[in-house]
Amino acid sequence: MMEFKDVFEKFDIFNGLDETEKKHIAGLLKRMSFKEDEEIYKEDEDGGTLYFLTNGKVRICKMSTEGDILPYALVKSGEMFGLMSFVDGSKHSAIALADKDCEAVKLERRDVEELMEQDPKMAAKVYKVIAIHLAEIIRSMNNQYMDLTSYMFRKG
Incomplete structure (x- = not known):
């Protein structure tokens, strides 16, 4: 049984990869675990890591001007985070803060960039699914923006 089989089954980013390609990607993945309220990354910290949440929940937060940490998104098991950076x-x-104890698998951007040079076709498959995922996020944000705008105009 291939290591990271659970990740390949749970996350659509790996759909379309054959077994050889999955084995290659598996060599780039690393499992991590975080305790409740542990900081996974800070605002303004160098990015470049994509996290696949395999167990638990992660709060995505912003720091207010008063220094309060304000959550605005909850990542659930089976979802990715760190995508933009x-x-x-x-x-x-x-x-990104662990909501409770959680587990994730990480993929580094620099490893995928090396993969681009070695196997551009495989890297293109991965990036295509990432692009589709980003388009879904943008579409959802556009819908939320339009809902909020129409709500404000109805109230105003």
């Missing part, structure tokens, strides 16, 4: 290599724009 993974794609563009930017610093994190939020704080």
Whole structure:
């Protein structure tokens, strides 16, 4: 049985990869665990890591000007986080905190960039699914923005 089989079954980013490609990707993955309220990454910290949450929940938060940590998204088991900084290599724009004890598998951007050179076809498959996932996030945000805008106009 292949290591990380659970990850390949749970996350659609790996759909379309054959067994050889999955074995190659498995060599790039690393399991991690976090205790309740442990900081996974800080705002403005170097990014470039994509996390696949395999167990538990993670709060994505922003720091208010008063210094309060305000959660704005909850990542559940079977979802990814750290996607934006993974794609563009930017610093994190939020704080990720373990909601309870949780487990994740991480994939480093630099490893995928090396993969691009070794096997561009496989890397393209992975990036295509990432692009589709980002498009879904943007579409959802656009819908939320339109809902909020129409709500404000009805109230105003």
